Amino acid sequence: xxxxxxxxxxxxxxxxxxxxxxxxxxxxxxxxxxxxxxxxxxxxxxxxxxxxxxxxxxxxxxxxxxxxxxxxxxxxxxxxxxxxxxxxxxxxxxxxxxxxxxxxxxxxxxxxxxxxxxxxxxxxxxxxxxxxxxxxxxxxxxxxxxxxxxxxxxxxxxxxxxxxxxxxxxxxxxxxxxxxxxxxxxxxxxxxxxxxxxxxxxxxxxxxxxxxxxxxxxxxxxxxxxxxxxxxxxxxxxxxxxxxxxxxxxxxxxxxxxxxxxxxxxxxxxxxxxxxxxxxxxxxxxxxxxxxxxxxxxxxxxxxxxxxxxxxxxxxxxxxxxxxxxxxxxxxxxxxxxxxxxxxxxxxxxxxxxxxxxxxxxxxxxxxxxxxxxxxxxxxxxxxxxxxxxxxxxxxxxxxxxxxxxxxxxxxxxxxxxxxxxxxxxxxxxxxxxxxxxxxxxxxxxxxxxxxxxxxxxxxxxxxxxxxxxxxxxxxxxxxxxxxxxxxxxxxxxxxxxxxxxxxxxxxxxxxxxxxxxxxxxxxxxxxxxxxxxxxxxxxxxxxxxxxxxxxxxxxxxxxxxxxxxxxxxxxxxxxxxxxxxxxxxxxxxxxxxxxxxx
Numbered sequence: 001x002x003x004x005x006x007x008x009x010x011x012x013x014x015x016x017x018x019x020x021x022x023x024x025x026x027x028x029x030x031x032x033x034x035x036x037x038x039x040x041x042x043x044x045x046x047x048x049x050x051x052x053x054x055x056x057x058x059x060x061x062x063x064x065x066x067x068x069x070x071x072x073x074x075x076x077x078x079x080x081x082x083x084x085x086x087x088x089x090x091x092x093x094x095x096x097x098x099x100x101x102x103x104x105x106x107x108x109x110x111x112x113x114x115x116x117x118x119x120x121x122x123x124x125x126x127x128x129x130x131x132x133x134x135x136x137x138x139x140x141x142x143x144x145x146x147x148x149x150x151x152x153x154x155x156x157x158x159x160x161x162x163x164x165x166x167x168x169x170x171x172x173x174x175x176x177x178x179x180x181x182x183x184x185x186x187x188x189x190x191x192x193x194x195x196x197x198x199x200x201x202x203x204x205x206x207x208x209x210x211x212x213x214x215x216x217x218x219x220x221x222x223x224x225x226x227x228x229x230x231x232x233x234x235x236x237x238x239x240x241x242x243x244x245x246x247x248x249x250x251x252x253x254x255x256x257x258x259x260x261x262x263x264x265x266x267x268x269x270x271x272x273x274x275x276x277x278x279x280x281x282x283x284x285x286x287x288x289x290x291x292x293x294x295x296x297x298x299x300x301x302x303x304x305x306x307x308x309x310x311x312x313x314x315x316x317x318x319x320x321x322x323x324x325x326x327x328x329x330x331x332x333x334x335x336x337x338x339x340x341x342x343x344x345x346x347x348x349x350x351x352x353x354x355x356x357x358x359x360x361x362x363x364x365x366x367x368x369x370x371x372x373x374x375x376x377x378x379x380x381x382x383x384x385x386x387x388x389x390x391x392x393x394x395x396x397x398x399x400x401x402x403x404x405x406x407x408x409x410x411x412x413x414x415x416x417x418x419x420x421x422x423x424x425x426x427x428x429x430x431x432x433x434x435x436x437x438x439x440x441x442x443x444x445x446x447x448x449x450x451x452x453x454x455x456x457x458x459x460x461x462x463x464x465x466x467x468x469x470x471x472x473x474x475x476x477x478x479x480x481x482x483x484x485x486x487x488x489x490x491x492x493x494x495x496x497x498x499x500x501x502x503x504x505x506x507x508x509x510x511x512x513x514x515x516x517x518x519x520x521x522x523x524x525x526x527x528x529x530x531x532x533x534x535x536x537x538x539x540x541x542x543x544x545x546x547x548x549x550x551x552x553x554x555x556x557x558x559x560x561x562x563x564x565x566x567x568x569x570x571x572x573x574x575x576x577x578x579x580x581x582x583x584x585x586x587x588x589x590x591x592x593x594x595x596x597x598x599x
Contacts, residue, residue, distance in 0.1 A: 028109040028111060029093060031220070032093060035097055035253075037098040039244070040095075043239075050550050085115060085120075092109065093109040105159055105160060105210065109155065112152075112156050119138070127143070128143035135218075137215075146160065148160075159214055231291070234291075248275065249270055265342060272294065282551060291536070292536040292538070306487065310373075311328075314371060315473060318473040323473060324496055325493060327374050328490070329372045330488075336365070356420070366408060368413070369406035373403070381396070382396060402457045424436055475491065489528075513561055521542065524543065
């Protein structure tokens, strides 16, 4: 059995969500530094209770194994995980401390019930296990993942360097050793934390730097921890299955590629900005609540311009009872201008606009109201002529749709539309703008450009019906209510889109799982309210077709079926490969020895 960090973390993760017991809220969050840009929290106890309450046990997962060997391996891994010494009912945290590719790292934190059992678990699962002692903690290097496990009597922290220039540089991915790259990473990381004596004698420098980082984390002052940030503190108090924390300011100040080019005034504007979210697996749905916290300067801009509400009439007059989805937004474009001005880059923006169109940024901001809506309906897969091969056809998705945006100032709008930006493309006829060359209409969507609104559509008939305002949209119960009074709202009918998947053309073995996937989700809605105090709240709801069963259980059951199919396909491939090899060997053995002699 290959002993890699992927296997270890997967086993621990499965065990974490399958055990249930009374436990205190862990203190592991105190090991998360204030400069962490991303933090993911998993409430293992709460998740496991929802699974077991609905009859989902580890035994059932093991039963899902297609072969006896696989089931035996899973059972052994499960038994090992239960005796690993890790508190499987605590909260687990995964944090990312960003920076340039020389000092970023990933940190995974959990609770320990028995440090001695954990040491034995590592010894059995890590081929590079070599126990060492730091200040108030122990550690060992994992050669497979090039990470370091560290622990004391109560907590375990796994650390790994993160190269922000490589998207595949994530924990658990097996890659060829590249110590030359990690030496530079380690040297820079070690420079920002207090060194630990005698860790480089038989470990690579990359590991030595991680141990130094661990030493810093275990001995941080309270003022250095993420727990002193009020949004993070509030997140920890939420009773949620999962939590998410994004520290905007920390990421901008990290020196990560791309952030160094941002104006200093923009970074100042984003001071005190954080995003948090909680996710809960409930009966028939997954509920996500979001919070966007704003610093003093950004909050002032939002309070000045972020008070619009969605114009429901723009949505309600869409003429269809077969809506696939919509997005409505009430956004004062002057907010963008204010942000640009606060960064001191408005002069550059105006210069670029003037050179290309003779316009200024204010001309554009004054022209449009910021009330936008996009609605799609009648989604389907259609067979159309192949543009590359005459006589051939291809299947393409198709839908009816309308995009509508209000005009705010008639004079500013006319100035934009008559500018060099649209010269030769549009001409004015009365209070409308039309294509200067009518023959180009086939290359453009249907459009109505007036001094009241800019409206585009999939076809002219739908456009005329929408503009006439005599139609009435039909949405599922409660969906319209999520839009009314908010700044942002949206809806997607996942069930209608899934129905267009041609299951009859799928492989016979894949078809049952594909049909189950079609019948899994119902729809998704999302919304964002206006700013209240210093925070803007939002909501995302993913609804399942089965409204009587917990959503996590439904996902687990679907995952079990997918695992069965994967195991069956793997066995089938192995059988076919063995048959091909046997046939090849038989053919080779049938060739007379003399015929193979080169003369």
